[in-house]
Amino acid sequence: MSEDDEAPRGRRRGSIGARRNPETEAAVLMAAQALLAEKGYAGFSIDEVARRAGAGKPTIYRWWPTKADLFVAVYEQDKAAFVADPHAGDLKSDLIAYTRALWTFWRDSPAGCTFRALVAEAQGSKAALAALRDKFLPERVRTLRNIFARAAVRGEIDAADVEALLELYVGFNWLRMLTDRIADDKAAVDRMARLIAGARGDRKAG
Amino acid sequence: MSEDDEAPRGRRRGSIGARRNPETEAAVLMAAQALLAEKGYAGFSIDEVARRAGAGKPTIYRWWPTKADLFVAVYEQDKAAFVADPHAGDLKSDLIAYTRALWTFWRDSPAGCTFRALVAEAQGSKAALAALRDKFLPERVRTLRNIFARAAVRGEIDAADVEALLELYVGFNWLRMLTDRIADDKAAVDRMARLIAGARGDRKAG
Structure with a gap:
């Protein structure tokens, strides 16, 4: 587990449950899009998207289980x-x-x-x-x-x-x-x- | 340059000129086929094909400039x-x-x-x-x-x-x-x- 995964849940957007928080979803997609434009698919990582969006990795993985899913x-x-x-x-x-x-x-x-x-x-x-x-x-x-x-x-x-x-x-x-x-x-x-x-x-x- | 590239030319099959030596060509293709069956495309390398075929890497590269060419x-x-x-x-x-x-x-x-x-x-x-x-x-x-x-x-x-x-x-x-x-x-x-x-x-x- 990375440091990010151990951070207190309450501090992160969108980790309140299985239902998607539209604000977090938009922040993640926007961060993913910007990262893709900068680094391409090879440099695209869920870690970096989480950091930029201020979202928890567990949340992102719950909504998009793989890098491919988030890309899609x-x-x-x-x-x-x-x-x-x-x-x-x-x-x-x-x-x-x-x-x-x-x-x-x-x-x-x-x-x-x-x-x-x-x-x-x-x-x-x-x-x-x-x-x-x-x-x-x-x-x-x-x-x-x-x-x-x-x-x-x-x-x-x-x-x-x-x-x-x-x-x-x-x-x-x-x-x-x-x-x-x-x-x-x-x-x-x-x-x-x-x-x-x-x-x-x-x-x-x- | 690897050690193989510095070996005396005369010791290797098929390094006599631009024209292909059918015996060397067959040996290289057979070695490439066997390596592919064992290791797949990811484990396929011209170094290893040269070693198995007893052929010089410069010869192989002259006939098949890339791994993709030899695969084809x-x-x-x-x-x-x-x-x-x-x-x-x-x-x-x-x-x-x-x-x-x-x-x-x-x-x-x-x-x-x-x-x-x-x-x-x-x-x-x-x-x-x-x-x-x-x-x-x-x-x-x-x-x-x-x-x-x-x-x-x-x-x-x-x-x-x-x-x-x-x-x-x-x-x-x-x-x-x-x-x-x-x-x-x-x-x-x-x-x-x-x-x-x-x-x-x-x-x-x-």
């Missing part, structure tokens, strides 16, 4: 500021708008540009893999799933294909991010969006 | 034993056969199951990223490109879409590998193959 919370908060649901009216246009905003976020935001480090950590840590696969991914594809679901309602794609198309879309983006090819490549994004929006498969024939 | 060479050699071009006669069947063989390779071969570690290393090392993106990927999609090119000749897909469909396919596989979901999931593989084989896009309409 900052990522989600920042992403919402960059990537909105475009509601463009058709799947291809929605995917183009969403992708270009996502790539801008990945390039420009501290949380976005260190996301590659989380994927890397998940290859060597079971806890980081679980955070990435079981918390991060389901959470982060929510807007995308709405985009695909609306396209199914409009009859552009088959409702039974929503999850599989979502997976193709996410895979394309991961491949681009992990090989550092997320410059604003309008032609490639348009092509991808056209193919995914037009992928009806030969369900009747096959 | 072992990967290619092993993959050829697991994943052949299926020549099934249609794109959907080719993709199903290829994917299931690829996932078996990724699960069962030492080089296959440590490929995730190379992708992770590429997120923190520019040399590993260059090896992955500029050498590994173009080399490794050769059979796949043939599969898609034959489908274009048969009129199943548009020839102009080969590269973009290849990218969707590779992205799907990376996403599955990096989130450790490469069990033999026949239903998911079939669905993906049906959608990619049926992705004609609305080229005429759009």
Whole structure:
């Protein structure tokens, strides 16, 4: 246990119980975001976030059990500021708008540009893999799933294909991010969006 | 420079010039494969490969400038034993056969199951990223490109879409590998193959 863990509980914000204190939560997320901008994912630590936020480490660990979990919370908060649901009216246009905003976020935001480090950590840590696969991914594809679901309602794609198309879309983006090819490549994004929006498969024939 | 680098050149195999000596090349690849099986990518080092193969480090570095390059060479050699071009006669069947063989390779071969570690290393090392993106990927999609090119000749897909469909396919596989979901999931593989084989896009309409 570190010195911080042994400090009197009453002196720290947010250690009153399992329910989150919004003020402490905001202070922790703000400290995490600033630390990420300064040091990147490699230099990101819960110890340092606790110190900067004036919050107890036990509290932070109760809300975000791993470094990956806390990172994901900052990522989600920042992403919402960059990537909105475009509601463009058709799947291809929605995917183009969403992708270009996502790539801008990945390039420009501290949380976005260190996301590659989380994927890397998940290859060597079971806890980081679980955070990435079981918390991060389901959470982060929510807007995308709405985009695909609306396209199914409009009859552009088959409702039974929503999850599989979502997976193709996410895979394309991961491949681009992990090989550092997320410059604003309008032609490639348009092509991808056209193919995914037009992928009806030969369900009747096959 | 290590002690090994200062040893007399004549005592080592393969240090006679820029042209590769097939015997030394085979010895190095065999040593690299065995080391990978024993220690994984994290414990893989050119020092140890040189020692086991009785080859000079300068020679190895001339042929494979980084650990990532040598890993890629072992990967290619092993993959050829697991994943052949299926020549099934249609794109959907080719993709199903290829994917299931690829996932078996990724699960069962030492080089296959440590490929995730190379992708992770590429997120923190520019040399590993260059090896992955500029050498590994173009080399490794050769059979796949043939599969898609034959489908274009048969009129199943548009020839102009080969590269973009290849990218969707590779992205799907990376996403599955990096989130450790490469069990033999026949239903998911079939669905993906049906959608990619049926992705004609609305080229005429759009």
